[in-house]
Amino acid sequence: MMATIETYAREFQTAMKRIAATQRARSLAKAAAYFFGGFALSAASLSQRCQPFAMGFLCALTGWKAAITAMGAGIGYLLLWGAAGYQGIAWVTLALPVALLLGRGQVIHQSVLLMSAISALIVSATGLFFQVLGAEQTPVAVYLVRIVAGAVSARLFYLAYHRRDAAADWLASGIGVLALAQLAPVPGLSLGYVAAGLLAASRSLPAAALAGLALDLSQVSSTPMTGILCLAWLCRLIPYGRKWIPCAAPAAMYLLVRNLGGFSDVLPAVGLAIGGGAAAFLPSQPGVRRGETGAAQVRLEQMAGVLAQTQKLLLQVPELPVDEGAVLGKARSRACGGCPCRKTCPERTAALPERLLYIPLTDTSSLPMACKKPGRLILELRRGQEQLRAMKADRERQGEYRAAVVQQYQFLSLFLQQLSDQLPRRGERQPERFRVEAAVRSRAREADNGDRCIRFSGINCRYYILLCDGMGTGSGAAQQGSSAASLLQQMLSAGFPAEHALRSLNSLLALCGRAAAVTVDLAEVRLDTGRVTVYKWGAAPSLLLLDGSEEIIGTAGPPPGLSVANGRESVERLSLCRGQVLVLLSDGVDMAAVRRGIPLHTQLPPEELAAIILERGTAQTQDDATVAAIRLAPVCL
Numbered sequence: 001m002m003a004t005i006e007t008y009a010r011e012f013q014t015a016m017k018r019i020a021a022t023q024r025a026r027s028l029a030k031a032a033a034y035f036f037g038g039f040a041l042s043a044a045s046l047s048q049r050c051q052p053f054a055m056g057f058l059c060a061l062t063g064w065k066a067a068i069t070a071m072g073a074g075i076g077y078l079l080l081w082g083a084a085g086y087q088g089i090a091w092v093t094l095a096l097p098v099a100l101l102l103g104r105g106q107v108i109h110q111s112v113l114l115m116s117a118i119s120a121l122i123v124s125a126t127g128l129f130f131q132v133l134g135a136e137q138t139p140v141a142v143y144l145v146r147i148v149a150g151a152v153s154a155r156l157f158y159l160a161y162h163r164r165d166a167a168a169d170w171l172a173s174g175i176g177v178l179a180l181a182q183l184a185p186v187p188g189l190s191l192g193y194v195a196a197g198l199l200a201a202s203r204s205l206p207a208a209a210l211a212g213l214a215l216d217l218s219q220v221s222s223t224p225m226t227g228i229l230c231l232a233w234l235c236r237l238i239p240y241g242r243k244w245i246p247c248a249a250p251a252a253m254y255l256l257v258r259n260l261g262g263f264s265d266v267l268p269a270v271g272l273a274i275g276g277g278a279a280a281f282l283p284s285q286p287g288v289r290r291g292e293t294g295a296a297q298v299r300l301e302q303m304a305g306v307l308a309q310t311q312k313l314l315l316q317v318p319e320l321p322v323d324e325g326a327v328l329g330k331a332r333s334r335a336c337g338g339c340p341c342r343k344t345c346p347e348r349t350a351a352l353p354e355r356l357l358y359i360p361l362t363d364t365s366s367l368p369m370a371c372k373k374p375g376r377l378i379l380e381l382r383r384g385q386e387q388l389r390a391m392k393a394d395r396e397r398q399g400e401y402r403a404a405v406v407q408q409y410q411f412l413s414l415f416l417q418q419l420s421d422q423l424p425r426r427g428e429r430q431p432e433r434f435r436v437e438a439a440v441r442s443r444a445r446e447a448d449n450g451d452r453c454i455r456f457s458g459i460n461c462r463y464y465i466l467l468c469d470g471m472g473t474g475s476g477a478a479q480q481g482s483s484a485a486s487l488l489q490q491m492l493s494a495g496f497p498a499e500h501a502l503r504s505l506n507s508l509l510a511l512c513g514r515a516a517a518v519t520v521d522l523a524e525v526r527l528d529t530g531r532v533t534v535y536k537w538g539a540a541p542s543l544l545l546l547d548g549s550e551e552i553i554g555t556a557g558p559p560p561g562l563s564v565a566n567g568r569e570s571v572e573r574l575s576l577c578r579g580q581v582l583v584l585l586s587d588g589v590d591m592a593a594v595r596r597g598i599p600l601h602t603q604l605p606p607e608e609l610a611a612i613i614l615e616r617g618t619a620q621t622q623d624d625a626t627v628a629a630i631r632l633a634p635v636c637l
Contacts, residue, residue: 056153197275
């Protein structure tokens with residue numbers, strides 16, 4: 001019986017997926033969504049009077065979408081408000097031709113407040129018309145509220161529909177809850193509770209607070225829903241909590257407040273529980289995907305998923321062990337194949353222990369058998385030991401190759417996912433509160449300098465100072481440092497995370513046999529916060545200067561390229577908000593000699609400070625030396 005039910009459920013699910021994949025089904029679903037959106041927004045009320053929120057949503061649309069929304073809103077005003085809804089029908093009737101005529105033009109995108117002004121004009125004109133006819137005695141306060149609601153909602157729904165604006169999404173969600181609160185399939189159980197539970201369980205704190213405020217304004221319950229939904233959202237911050245806690249929090253918090261406050265209504269808890277349960281089927285942080293941006297976002301996420309799945313498959317591939325028995329058998333066949341005593345040897349079928357491949361074979365006493373020609377057998381066993389070492393080295397090399405490939409698949413998957421998340425906010429940019437004042441001074445011992453220090457801007461208010469020190473001096477060291485710096489600059493400028501870029505360089509050096517060819521010293525500066533992250537991989541320690549005091553940042557470690565899986569960078573986090581100066585040093589600068597002199601003052605310009613440090617630290621060294629002094633200055637507004 002259970003198998004039959006599962007079969008029917010699977011067939012039903014397959015049929016629904018097949019129907020959803022058709023263009024007609026998707027078009028019908030969209031039409032139903034726009035119709036219900038207009039119908040639901042027509043139910044929104046303030047002070048028990050209808051509001052023009054449906055008209056505001058209509059003004060954000062065009063074409064058949066606007067027509068279907070106007071149809072749903074008109075039916076909603078007529079069925080839900082009766083004679084009082086005639087004015088709402090007039091709103092959507094007048095706004096529909098405006099949306100059809102101006103919705104596809106460039107003027108609506110260039111004049112951002114044009115549709116808001118038209119909406120306010122429609123609401124004010126219809127209000128005066130119905131007031132003159134005597135069909136409705138609207139108080140002045142309600143009349144002004146309707147005008148403001150029409151103008152604001154037109155702009156608000158435009159931002160929420162055509163652009164990814166977080167504040168607009170929150171406010172639009174609040175208006176949706178305000179409208180759904182008036183729709184109750186069961187008396188006392190409105191759809192607003194379901195929508196509020198969904199927002200509190202799956203969206204941000206402002207969305208939950210606005211949903212609670214909408215329920216309070218709709219006056220469907222005497223319970224303070226704003227505080228309840230905010231407390232329910234805070235339950236999501238419980239560390240190590242279960243996944244079901246955010247879904248159950250709205251209903252549970254309502255019941256708790258109801259018992260403490262002595263309220264008698266229980267049905268809101270049912271609606272909140274339904275909404276919280278529905279949140280379990282939604283992604284944790286869904287993105288708004290519209291137009292070409294949404295399509296690109298989907299493709300990036302799909303590619304990130306493919307790379308992540310490929311990484312998992314590579315990790316599941318078992319490593320093939322070395323067949324030591326085959327190595328022993330081959331060594332024995334070579335030794336005994338041409339032996340004149342092979343036919344009469346009593347030990348020709350005895351098994352050889354595998355320990356013979358790991359012990360030194362110096363004389364016949366190392367053999368566990370009485371061989372008549374031990375010299376020939378010992379020679380072949382030594383050859384087998386060499387083959388075993390070569391095979392194991394080859395397997396380790398293959399393991400490094402696979403680890404490097406798996407690592408790159410992981411880095412690319414994370415990078416594409418991060419790029420997909422940032423794509424809708426590509427136009428947003430945090431204000432830069434600081435600017436970088438940096439100076440680099442270098443001294444080469446030969447014609448070509450092995451130290452390479454570059455400065456460049458990244459994405460999202462990031463600025464990088466990179467110091468690559470090629471091991472040794474001369475043209476070879478200069479080429480190593482320049483190539484490493486160029487590769488890291490390309491990855492960081494494209495938005496690759498710093499730790500991923502450094503580990504990619506480490507894998508490349510390890511696979512190319514260029515271990516310890518270069519050291520890396522990277523300072524990532526956040527121009528919006530003043531925070532600095534210093535990444536070191538084999539580089540010399542740095543100095544942090546403030547008011548005559550000095551602090552050593554980081555410690556010298558092994559250079560990159562020694563191992564794909566085991567090596568990693570060291571990370572130090574600090575701040576340059578109070579006038580501190582960060583000094584990056586190559587290993588050609590003597591740290592002890594720099595600190596023996598008089599205290600360094602941060603008031604000096606970075607150029608003079610770098611020159612002083614270079615002069616102090618290069619008196620006794622024979623290596624290329626480079627000093628980079630970094631300071632932040634506030635940006636003048």
